[in-house]
Amino acid sequence: MIQLRDICKSWDGGKTFAVKNVSLEVGEGKVLALLGGSGSGKSTTVKMINRLIEPTSGSILIGGEDITHQDPVLLRRRIGYVFQSIGLLPHMTVADNVTLLLKLEGVPAEQRKERATELLNMVDLPAETFAQRLPSELSGGQRQRVGFARALAAEPKVMLLDEPFGALDPVTRDTLQIEFQRIQKSLGLTAVIVTHDMAEALLLADMIAVMHLGKVLRIGTPRELLQDPGDDYVAKLLETPRRHGELVQELSS
Amino acid sequence: MFDADFWSRLPYQLSLLPDRLGGHVFLAFTALLAGVLVSIPLGIFCSRRPQFERVAVTVANIIQTIPGMALLAIMVFALHRTGIMPAWIALVLYSILPILRNTIAGMKSVDAGCLEAADGIGLNAWQRLRIVELPLAAPTILAGVRTASAWVVGAATLAYPVGATSLGDYIFAGLQTSNPVALMVGCVFSAALALILDMLLGGLEKASQKRSKAWAFGSIGGLLLVAISPMLLKVIDQEQEFAPTGEPIASNQFVQEKPYVIGGKPFTEQYILIDHLENVLHDENRTTETKPGLGSNVVLESLKQGDIDCYVDYSGTLWANEMKRSGNVPPAEMMIDIATHLKESGVVTLGPLGFRNDYVFAMRKEQADELDIESIEDLVSHAKDLTAACEIEFWSRPEWKNVQSKYGLQFDETKSMDAALMYGALSRGDADVIVAYRTDGRLDSGEFVELEDPRFALPPYDAVLLISERLAKDRVASEKLRKMINTISTRQMRKANGMVDLHEKPIKEAAATLNPPAP
Ligand SMILES: Nc1ncnc2c1ncn2[C@@H]1O[C@H](COP(=O)(O)OP(=O)(O)OP(=O)(O)O)[C@@H](O)[C@H]1O
Ligand SMILES: [Mg+2]
Numbered sequence: 001m002i003q004l005r006d007i008c009k010s011w012d013g014g015k016t017f018a019v020k021n022v023s024l025e026v027g028e029g030k031v032l033a034l035l036g037g038s039g040s041g042k043s044t045t046v047k048m049i050n051r052l053i054e055p056t057s058g059s060i061l062i063g064g065e066d067i068t069h070q071d072p073v074l075l076r077r078r079i080g081y082v083f084q085s086i087g088l089l090p091h092m093t094v095a096d097n098v099t100l101l102l103k104l105e106g107v108p109a110e111q112r113k114e115r116a117t118e119l120l121n122m123v124d125l126p127a128e129t130f131a132q133r134l135p136s137e138l139s140g141g142q143r144q145r146v147g148f149a150r151a152l153a154a155e156p157k158v159m160l161l162d163e164p165f166g167a168l169d170p171v172t173r174d175t176l177q178i179e180f181q182r183i184q185k186s187l188g189l190t191a192v193i194v195t196h197d198m199a200e201a202l203l204l205a206d207m208i209a210v211m212h213l214g215k216v217l218r219i220g221t222p223r224e225l226l227q228d229p230g231d232d233y234v235a236k237l238l239e240t241p242r243r244h245g246e247l248v249q250e251l252s253s
Numbered sequence: 254m255f256d257a258d259f260w261s262r263l264p265y266q267l268s269l270l271p272d273r274l275g276g277h278v279f280l281a282f283t284a285l286l287a288g289v290l291v292s293i294p295l296g297i298f299c300s301r302r303p304q305f306e307r308v309a310v311t312v313a314n315i316i317q318t319i320p321g322m323a324l325l326a327i328m329v330f331a332l333h334r335t336g337i338m339p340a341w342i343a344l345v346l347y348s349i350l351p352i353l354r355n356t357i358a359g360m361k362s363v364d365a366g367c368l369e370a371a372d373g374i375g376l377n378a379w380q381r382l383r384i385v386e387l388p389l390a391a392p393t394i395l396a397g398v399r400t401a402s403a404w405v406v407g408a409a410t411l412a413y414p415v416g417a418t419s420l421g422d423y424i425f426a427g428l429q430t431s432n433p434v435a436l437m438v439g440c441v442f443s444a445a446l447a448l449i450l451d452m453l454l455g456g457l458e459k460a461s462q463k464r465s466k467a468w469a470f471g472s473i474g475g476l477l478l479v480a481i482s483p484m485l486l487k488v489i490d491q492e493q494e495f496a497p498t499g500e501p502i503a504s505n506q507f508v509q510e511k512p513y514v515i516g517g518k519p520f521t522e523q524y525i526l527i528d529h530l531e532n533v534l535h536d537e538n539r540t541t542e543t544k545p546g547l548g549s550n551v552v553l554e555s556l557k558q559g560d561i562d563c564y565v566d567y568s569g570t571l572w573a574n575e576m577k578r579s580g581n582v583p584p585a586e587m588m589i590d591i592a593t594h595l596k597e598s599g600v601v602t603l604g605p606l607g608f609r610n611d612y613v614f615a616m617r618k619e620q621a622d623e624l625d626i627e628s629i630e631d632l633v634s635h636a637k638d639l640t641a642a643c644e645i646e647f648w649s650r651p652e653w654k655n656v657q658s659k660y661g662l663q664f665d666e667t668k669s670m671d672a673a674l675m676y677g678a679l680s681r682g683d684a685d686v687i688v689a690y691r692t693d694g695r696l697d698s699g700e701f702v703e704l705e706d707p708r709f710a711l712p713p714y715d716a717v718l719l720i721s722e723r724l725a726k727d728r729v730a731s732e733k734l735r736k737m738i739n740t741i742s743t744r745q746m747r748k749a750n751g752m753v754d755l756h757e758k759p760i761k762e763a764a765a766t767l768n769p770p771a772p
Contacts, residue, residue: 089384100376101374
């Protein structure tokens with residue numbers, strides 16, 4: 001469904017690369033996790049998928065079509081995007097934020113309202129309480145859910161999620177991760193999810209790509225990675241969830 | 254300052270308000286609107302292209318540092334014309350900087366996350382601007398509009414000298430004619446307008462901050478109300494007149510194509526004045542022709558048509574005949590109104606020559622001293638024993654009715670006689686009071702005294718120098734003519750008239766006795 005072929009991105013005319021020779025493939029209905037430390041090029045990589053950033057070289061295909069030949073606006077409308085910075089529009093209500101794209105597409109108000117209710121309920125924000133609030137009247141976690149609901153509004157087949165659960169406490173994060181999984185499965189979404197949390201990647205992803213300094217170090221299923229990290233850095237990343245798991249098991253036995 | 258006199262003159266000044274406020278509001282609102290329409294797109298453009306930002310802001314900054322008056326003058330020269338257009342353009346230029354600066358700042362202040370989200374959702378450039386950037390930048394932009402409005406409303410008062418109507422008419426004309434009432438009205442209303450506009454735009458700013466429709470509708474409603482307030486005032490105050498006034502600033506490069514035609518009415522004084530005007534224009538090496546003896550109504554019409562370029566009329570005549578006005582107003586106010594009115598038909602009022610040729614009550618000095626009479630007021634108690642004489646038409650003129658009603662004056666007997674005979678009759682005692690023309694040479698014998706008119710029952714007939722637009726554009730010549738303002742006293746004019754009427758001296762000789770204007 002999504003193919004990245006030898007993608008490079010340089011901000012300084014080729015002296016340094018934020019993303020270097022990245023090739024990835026995400027099958028239809030599958031979830032790919034991009035894992036890596038801060039500045040490793042995860043956001044840059046996903047933004048190239050909906051042309052918020054143009055690659056320096058390489059090509060990207062969605063459903064077999066090269067996206068560089070597509071109108072970026074139409075492309076983005078087909079792809080749900082959850083932003084690292086959330087980016088709710090502060091002057092619009094939650095409901096208006098969620099259904100903004102539908103409004104632009106000319107969906108009548110009545111239908112939009114229904115859809116907003118449906119979406120807000122889906123992310124566990126009762127519409128009657130939250131629909132008419134402004135983003136400034138929400139907690140950080142609630143905002144992230146609104147951002148998530150907004151990405152789903154136009155029923156995209158492809159979702160890009162840039163650290164969607166960053167600002168959440170562990171319990172909410174867990175709830176939302178499960179919610180995401182449920183929604184993703186039921187809608188058959190193809191998704192790229194950016195995270196720096198190995199546990200999250202292991203839980204949600206069909207495939208994990210570990211990035212470091214702009215390069216993909218290792219790519220594989222969660223099971224493959226656990227069995228054979230194949231790289232010191234990857235092994236180190238796996239260390240934490242493994243140790244936590246062992247600790248929990250030890251204490252409970 | 255705020256004495257009874259002030260309050261009694263106030264209603265008259267206020268009656269001029271609808272037009273002046275209207276002109277002011279029209280100028281300021283449309284200029285502000287144009288400023289908004291220019292500056293906001295320019296600001297948006299500049300916020301995206303920093304290399305243009307510096308240029309645009311620098312240019313706007315430079316414009317802003319030009320003093321208002323100078324900017325207006327530059328516009329007049331640039332456009333080669335006076336009137337509303339140069340004033341308007343100057344105001345538009347003035348409004349640009351604050352709006353431009355704030356638009357740029359507002360656009361830049363929009364959160365990058367919001368912009369990225371707008372792009373990422375799939376908004377196109379126009380949608381992003383309309384739905385995200387402008388609403389978020391609106392409070393800052395509106396703050397700029399508010400600043401601009403304060404500047405524009407203030408600067409619009411400066412439009413007077415280039416001939417656009419505004420509240421500045423009160424201020425400038427008030428200063429020129431030392432009229433504290435006009436000055437006060439002008440200052441109070443321009444300050445009030447600025448304050449109200451500021452409040453309303455503040456409301457709009459608040460609306461954009463709070464995203465409140467109620468505030469927005471309230472403020473916009475208020476702005477509309479201010480915009481139509483002059484019309485409302487006009488409805489309330491039905492007795493309205495035209496306001497535009499002012500003296501054009503004329504171009505330097507003037508070439509006289511054909512001689513200036515000097516007109517005049519058919520009596521001695523006017524012939525002398527024609528000669529005097531010719532002398533003045535000849536001093537500036539202008540060629541002239543004369544059209545003396547034109548009828549009182551014809552002469553102004555000729556000036557309007559451009560058939561003549563210059564003549565002297567009398568304020569009271571213009572007031573009653575041309576402007577069809579009856580009420581009695583003090584001379585200074587009358588002069589402003591005349592200038593304002595005539596401007597409409599392209600006639601430029603240079604100002605009063607200094608002398609006055611109104612009706613005056615005169616008595617034998619001897620008798621006046623004996624009865625202790627100095628004014629018409631003093632005359633009232635003795636009038637029943639006195640005989641008055643005048644040309645027949647005076648007794649049926651509104652002036653006489655006005656005198657009767659204002660003073661309650663009732664003579665024992667009123668006689669009608671030819672002006673030429675009046676003086677002899679008074680001298681001999683066949684009449685005790687005559688109603689004469691003030692500049693008549695025969696009043697000068699020393700035998701007679703003129704009575705004061707403390708209640709302004711007799712309208713002023715100040716000699717007013719009027720010129721055509723063509724002559725006004727000749728800066729050198731019209732400035733020279735302007736220097737004639739207030740150079741001829743009633744005494745001098747009377748003496749010159751006397752030379753011709755009594756001593757049969759030629760017109761030229763009489764004209765030569767009048768002061769030439771300062772070089
Ligand atoms: N617009 C830009 N101009 C120049 N450099 C950029 C730009 N955007 C990102 N970079 C650089 O590219 C590199 C990769 O950034 P990216 O945002 O992809 O990191 P990330 O993996 O998403 O990190 P984080 O986990 O902190 O979000 C960083 O070194 C960053 O400084
Ligand atoms: Mg990132």
